[in-house]
Amino acid sequence: MPGNPQVYGDGSTDYEKYIRTQELFKLQKGPSEWANEEELLFQSVHQSMEIWLKVVIQHAEQAAKWMEGDNLRDAARFLTRAARIIEFLAGSLKFPMSIAPWDYHKIRMGLGKGSGQESPTFSRLLDIGKPLLAAFEGVLKRRKATVDAVHQDPAGNRDLYDLTIAMAEFDQEFMHWRYRHFQVVKRIIGDGVLSLKGIPASSLEKHANSAMFPDIWAVINRTTNAYNAKYRPQGGGGYTTAKT
Numbered sequence: 001m002p003g004n005p006q007v008y009g010d011g012s013t014d015y016e017k018y019i020r021t022q023e024l025f026k027l028q029k030g031p032s033e034w035a036n037e038e039e040l041l042f043q044s045v046h047q048s049m050e051i052w053l054k055v056v057i058q059h060a061e062q063a064a065k066w067m068e069g070d071n072l073r074d075a076a077r078f079l080t081r082a083a084r085i086i087e088f089l090a091g092s093l094k095f096p097m098s099i100a101p102w103d104y105h106k107i108r109m110g111l112g113k114g115s116g117q118e119s120p121t122f123s124r125l126l127d128i129g130k131p132l133l134a135a136f137e138g139v140l141k142r143r144k145a146t147v148d149a150v151h152q153d154p155a156g157n158r159d160l161y162d163l164t165i166a167m168a169e170f171d172q173e174f175m176h177w178r179y180r181h182f183q184v185v186k187r188i189i190g191d192g193v194l195s196l197k198g199i200p201a202s203s204l205e206k207h208a209n210s211a212m213f214p215d216i217w218a219v220i221n222r223t224t225n226a227y228n229a230k231y232r233p234q235g236g237g238g239y240t241t242a243k244t
């Protein structure tokens with residue numbers, strides 16, 4: 001068998017046929033191709049991220065369709081679930097974090113100029129913010145609402161408020177993933193070196209703080225200021241920042 005992949009079972013049961021276990025196992029390098037005993041983990045974390053991000057993209061696209069049809073409850077449900085999947089993926093970055101840098105370099109030798117930056121699902125995810133935001137703004141427009149008004153009366157706008165929070169969670173978990181990934185990079189190659197693409201690894205750090213939906217974060221500052229202005233008309237200061 002080429003590369004000697006570890007293939008378990010014989011593929012004959014209904015479970016194996018449905019899951020397509022034989023084909024699945026063969027998508028991974030076998031022991032004779034591994035740079036070392038860490039490579040199966042490295043390849044598995046990447047391959048499973050591609051599959052899970054496919055689910056995240058489907059959920060985000062479906063959420064946008066539901067928003068366009070004013071089905072806010074299901075849109076919020078799918079966006080929140082997508083956020084939980086991204087959170088789970090960020091958690092799974094703990095596994096490669098324990099690869100010793102010296103051992104990772106042996107795997108890295110086989111990557112060519114390959115980089116996670118070329119991940120097709122990750123690239124698609126970076127583009128998904130625009131249609132999601134357009135769908136969300138469409139809902140606000142039809143409801144003659146603003147994110148500020150929704151935040152200042154969450155109980156009176158329950159469905160819109162829950163949707164706004166689902167958008168924020170999606171954004172938050174994506175930034176968390178990027179932050180966790182930056183931590184992996186710091187642990188394994190360092191933040192003072194160039195990536196295989198010749199980009200400083202430290203450039204990943206600023207992405208970890210760049211929101212897909214900046215106004216969904218800025219409204220929280222405005223809500224604090226609005227509350228302060230209403231209940232403390234004499235002022236009190238200290239609440240206004242450059243981000244409002």
Ligand code: HEM
Binds near residue numbers: 049096114115
């Ligand atoms: C094991 C140690 C890892 C190292 C040293 C590493 C290193 C890097 C570096 C340096 C970049 C910057 C892009 C470039 O190459 O120019 C990058 C980007 C990326 N990597 Fe990794 N990576 C690691 C693990 C992972 C894992 C396990 C995943 C996925 C499960 C992953 C997914 C990505 C993605 C999606 C990007 C683009 C990130 C962004 O734009 O914020 N990486 N990686």
